[in-house]
Amino acid sequence: MWNHPHHNAYPDVTAFPWQASSPELGDEFEENDKIGPLQTFPGDTIIEGRYGNTIRLGGTKYDTNIFTDGSNNGMPYTIISNGQDNQGSGTTLVVEDIDKDPASIYLGSDHKFKLTQANKKRKAFSSEPKEADVYKGSQVVVNSGRLFFNSKEEGVYLSATEDIGLNAARVGIDGEEYVALDATKVYLGTEAFGEREPVLLGQTSIDWLDDYLSQFEILIKTMASMPSAPPAAVAVMKSAANSIKPVIPQLRNLLKPLLSKKVFTE
Numbered sequence: 001m002w003n004h005p006h007h008n009a010y011p012d013v014t015a016f017p018w019q020a021s022s023p024e025l026g027d028e029f030e031e032n033d034k035i036g037p038l039q040t041f042p043g044d045t046i047i048e049g050r051y052g053n054t055i056r057l058g059g060t061k062y063d064t065n066i067f068t069d070g071s072n073n074g075m076p077y078t079i080i081s082n083g084q085d086n087q088g089s090g091t092t093l094v095v096e097d098i099d100k101d102p103a104s105i106y107l108g109s110d111h112k113f114k115l116t117q118a119n120k121k122r123k124a125f126s127s128e129p130k131e132a133d134v135y136k137g138s139q140v141v142v143n144s145g146r147l148f149f150n151s152k153e154e155g156v157y158l159s160a161t162e163d164i165g166l167n168a169a170r171v172g173i174d175g176e177e178y179v180a181l182d183a184t185k186v187y188l189g190t191e192a193f194g195e196r197e198p199v200l201l202g203q204t205s206i207d208w209l210d211d212y213l214s215q216f217e218i219l220i221k222t223m224a225s226m227p228s229a230p231p232a233a234v235a236v237m238k239s240a241a242n243s244i245k246p247v248i249p250q251l252r253n254l255l256k257p258l259l260s261k262k263v264f265t266e
Contacts, residue, residue: 004223005048006033006090034085039093041065052084055095066095067111078107103144112136115143121167146204184262191266196261205258212251215244 002008011023025031035052043060058065061073068077085100092143098104098115115132122128132141149156158164173179187193222240226233 003223006035007031017035036090036092036094053082055080073108075109079109080105098143106141111140113141116143120168126193169234186263189266192264194266197265199265200258201260206210208254215247
């Protein structure tokens, strides 16, 4: 009736004259006349709630339409917005603001959405992906004060052909049974991209050290039990050295297998 979302009541003041200045809007309904009607663009289909929750189905290029340009005229986009940040007198037309509106979902087919990222750290990538306000294409952008995904029966799976990025002040991964990580290469730290410092294989390294200590133990025991006479002592040491000498090349050949072929650190 009034082309305004806040209530649109048109009371019958003839039958109910007391509603002329204060119409009855229903039990517990809180009128918010600060909510502005959504600016429409040619071809839009719009659904508006009473409290700034809206759905826009658009796609037409227009001079003041910030979501379209000459390259994507006629291509569909959908904006679901819950709440308005720029509340004013309630008479000014408003356009969704992906940064300031409390919660929103933007779906584009060949569009760019000017989202300001909460965190831009992407050093874990050897080649950083495009930022949110730069990428143009088929995409879904979700923005709110908090995002919580919960699967109450099965699982949550993220799958992509190229990249999956996580960045925040703190990143925690917890598993009740196990946490598994697998890739052709695993880099721990940005300097690890150079692959100069492969990590050591745990059990393989223990086995190598055990073999080394066994030979060292033979040498120490021989030295501890040597006779005091020099000629005899030399003979004993020579015998011990000759028994250990063939083992040294074998241990040296086992050094490289101690290094991981897929996990590198800095």
